[in-house]
Each structure stands twice: as structure tokens, then as C-alpha cells.
Amino acid sequence: MTDQLTLEHVAVNVAVETHVKPLLQAIDLRLAPGDYVCVLGTNGAGKSTLFNAITGDIPLAAGKITLAGQEISHEKPEKRARLIARVFQDPKMGTAPRMTVAENLALASRRGQRLTLASRQLRQQLPAFAQLAAQTGNGLEKALDKPTEQLSGGQRQALSLLMATLKRPELLLLDEHTAALDPKTSEAIMAVTDKLVTQEQLTCMMITHHLEDALKYGNRLIILSAGKIVADYDTKARQQLTAADLLTYFG
Template sequence: MAETQLALKDIQVNVAVGEEVKALLTDINLAVHAGDFITLLGNNGAGKSTLFNAVTGDIPLAGGSVTLAGTEISRESPEKRARLIARVFQDPKMGTAPRMTVAENLALASRRGARLTLASRKLNRQLAEFKQLAAQTGNGLELALNKPTEQLSGGQRQALSLLMATMRKPELLLLDEHTAALDPHTSAAIMHLTAEIVAREQLTCLMITHQMEDALNYGNRLIVLDAGRIVADYDAAAKAKLTRADLLQYFG
């Protein structure tokens, strides 16, 4: 059996609403094995992004613990966790530096988790590597290495965000509806690229999606959240038998 890469134990997240305390996540217990590609479904407000924020440290825990690659990180800062966890957001504008070129963004990502120095970036030595890396996107990104990121299309920018998140293998990859802002054709292309990278690099990945087809077609496991709780957890065998109609029962 694969080792446990991410362990969430008794996770509780609360928020103050006036004088009341509202639970956003309640008793979340989850073991994610190394190499798992898990899709997460749930209504708006079910707690999907809150779960990601609990893992990254962007929201405090009211209870429970987060363990990643054998080390408890519950008290680590978001900055320290970011050395281990890569996240791609829904908005293509997030995750890249808009005024830096594609090559400069890739150079920055190539040093993620390393101590920054004032040494020369030596971009010219890396251009061939970056061109080969960008060519796998199939959207012409390799021809835009010297173009500021803010001038890219949404699909190119999201593809760049994905490359940046995965070029130094993270302990955990979080995809937060990373195709939701794209048109159907571009979304399909980014999903295909995502699946290729996750499989090739044997990444441990959690992906939030509202697209039931993507939830059914990608990954080896499917989890459904509702009102801050895990209400279904399908392994590969059970997931293979699921239909769209089966999933619709969770969306009232």
C-alpha cells in the first residue's frame, strides 16, 4: 500500500458571525496516499476551498492536525508550507508575476523552496530548458518566453501557472478550480496537460472542480463535501462505476 502523503485528523475550522460561531469544517479526517489524484466536488459553500486553506495555513484551525510527508505542519506559517505545497487558483492572474516575462517567471519557480541570493539569474542558460518545458502546453507558450506574462491569453497564463507549480516537484499539488475561468476548449486542453504532468511526475494532487465530467474522468479517487463534512469518498473501483446521475444526488 502507498504511504500516506497527507493526513488530516479531526480538522475543525470556525468563523465568527456576529456573536455566533459557525463551523466551516467539522471533523475532517482524510488520508491521502502518495500518488493519489483526488477530485473534490461539492456545492458552493461546502468547504472545498476552506479545506485547501486549512492545508496551506491560510486559515487557522480550531482543532485537529495537518501532517504532510510525515511531518506535522499544523503550526507552520503559510510561507513555510508554500515550500512544500503548490497551488493553482481559478484566476489565471494569480500565481504569476504580471510584469515579468514568461522566462523570468519560470526562473523564479525553478528556485521555489531554495534560499534566494543576489546571484545572476543566468536566464540565457535556461532558455532552452524553458522552451522545451513550455512547448508541452501546445498553446504557443514556448514562443512567448520573452513576453510579459500580463500579455498572455488566459489559457497561456494558466498553463504557465501549472508549469510553475510543478517544475520543482511539490509534496502536494492543490488545484483550486483551475479551469473554471477558461472556455471549454481551453479548459479541456489544460485538463489534459494537468493529467499528463500529474501522471508523469507521480504527483500527489487534490483538485476542486464543479465539472462533473472532469471529476468522473480524471483522478483515482473522488470526494464529496457538504456543509463542511466529507459525505462520500470513492476509491478507484467505486469511482469507475459512478455516473453523472449518481453525483447529481449530492446537489440539491
């Protein structure tokens, strides 16, 4: 089976006064198509830096990144966005606030396409958008004509998820996407996330600080520390882990 995502000796540095500090150190990682990987690590371990290296928001100091058979190591973030979708911790970051829910979904449906002055045919798409939004279970389908800035945090994050997955990405990055939500809403968003990722068999990496989620979701778990991958558990190995086992990496 061909790898979907490959990182070979990826390194990222930052200049600190008179010396260079490594943020990622020779990361080697291979994801098969459909891998659903939880990413754990302490603050400063390099989790978001890893995502930023993949999306091109931080340049590589060394190494090579290949996604869906294409080397993207030096492509600009805008070009990588045709292949990669990302949902951030802040629900406000994934949507256009003054556009309606339907308008946001219409925009997401054209991701990777050249934007033109052609009609959006928004009205014709409303039934499909309503059916799509109903999957979230939080009333989003009743808010298609509402500006996104008027949604609750949970609804807005659910919309971000739908937008990220509406046009199947080659890689979905979830960057602590439930961290800003209350426990009940977080649980609901994780249920939606799991449904979308597993049904569509998306290749996904999800950063989380919730140990229970790291043990419950996905088929693989990697742990970062000081810019290195210090553990990589497949499904069978992860099933033997407990939250107490994971806590040892946070000491």
C-alpha cells in the same frame, strides 16, 4: 505505505456576530503518495476552506495536519509553501504580470530556496524552458520573452501549472483552475494537467465543478457537504458512478 497527507479531526470555525459557525467539521482524510483526488461539492460546502486549512491561510480550530512526514498544523503559510503548490481559478494569481514567461519559470525553479543576488543565468535556462513550455501545446514556448500580462488566459494558466510543478511539490492543490476558461481552453488545460500529474506521479487534490472531469480524472473522488466529507470513492467505486449519481449530492 506511509501516508503523504493526513488530516486528523481537522475543524475550522468562523465567528458570526454572537455565535461560531463551523466551516469544516472533524475532517479525517488520508492521501497516499501519488493519489490524484477530485474534490466536489456545492458552493459553500467547504472545498476552498479545506485547501486554505492545508495551506495555513485559515487557522485550525482543532485537529492535526501532516504532510510528507512533517506536522504542519501550525506552520505559517510561507513555510508550507516549500511543500505545497497551488493553482487558483484566476489565471492572474499564479504569475508575476510584468515578468516574462522565462523569468516566471526561473523564479519557480528556485521555490523553497533562499533568494540571493547571484546571477539568474536566465539565458542558459532558455532551451530547457522552451522544451518545458512546449508541453502545453498552446505556443507558450514562443512567448518566453513576453511579459506574462500579455498572455491569453489559457497560456497564463498553463504557465501557472508549469510553475507549480517545476520543483516537484509534496502536494499540488488545483483550486477550480479551469473555471475561468472557455470550454475548449478548459479541456486543453485539463489535458496538460493530467499529463503533468500522472507522469510525475504527483500527490494532487483538484476542486472541480465539472462532473465529467470528476469522473474522468484521477484515482479518487471525495464529496464535501456542509464542511464534512460525505462520500469517498476509490477508483473501482468511481467507475460505477454516472453524472446523474453525482447530481444527487447537489440537490
